[in-house]
Amino acid sequence: MARPHHDLKVWQEAMVLATEIYAATASFPNDERFGLVSQLRRAAVSVPSNIAEGCARASDRELLHFLHVARGSLAELDTQLRLSERLGFGTQAETLRQCETVFALLAGFIRSRRMSLTPHRPQRGRLTGRNAAD
Numbered sequence: 001m002a003r004p005h006h007d008l009k010v011w012q013e014a015m016v017l018a019t020e021i022y023a024a025t026a027s028f029p030n031d032e033r034f035g036l037v038s039q040l041r042r043a044a045v046s047v048p049s050n051i052a053e054g055c056a057r058a059s060d061r062e063l064l065h066f067l068h069v070a071r072g073s074l075a076e077l078d079t080q081l082r083l084s085e086r087l088g089f090g091t092q093a094e095t096l097r098q099c100e101t102v103f104a105l106l107a108g109f110i111r112s113r114r115m116s117l118t119p120h121r122p123q124r125g126r127l128t129g130r131n132a133a134d
Contacts, residue, residue, distance in 0.1 A: 005055040010105035014048035014070070017098045021077070028089050036089075040080045046073035047102065060116050067110050074102055 005011045021044035025037045047070045054066025078099050081092045 003052070003055070005052045008051065008055070008109070010102065010109050011048050011051045011055075013098070013102050013105055014051060014074075017077075017095070017102050018044040018048055020095045020098055024090065024092060024095055028084070032089070036080060036084055036087075040077065040084070043073045043077040043080060046070065047077065051106075060113050064110065064113050064117070067106065067113065071103075071106055071110070074099065074106065078103075 021040050025040050028037050050066045050070035050073065054063040054070070057063055057066065078096070081096055081099065084090070085092050
């Protein structure tokens, strides 16, 4: 059974990113299995998971909370990928590009949900449903 978040491009791309992280970390040194590998994988799984959880909540305010948590996990993931490069565990250029894609999509989704929380007020000086002659 398909869930509403399955149709979201941001969730789909976050799932791609998580899959890439699992593939990339498979070649990391064994002594990093419980360190950086674990951290990278947890952060990567957290991104689509929080998007999904937010979509299952009852309000846009709750959704926004979980989207912000996802964005935090994405920032954490970005940092860990850059650290893994500095430590010589391989070049993560493709995965970092996917990270940027998810950052952009997530920012757009957050912006659109934020707009839904903003009350729509008529602009000053404009007529609201009345004729100018009234």
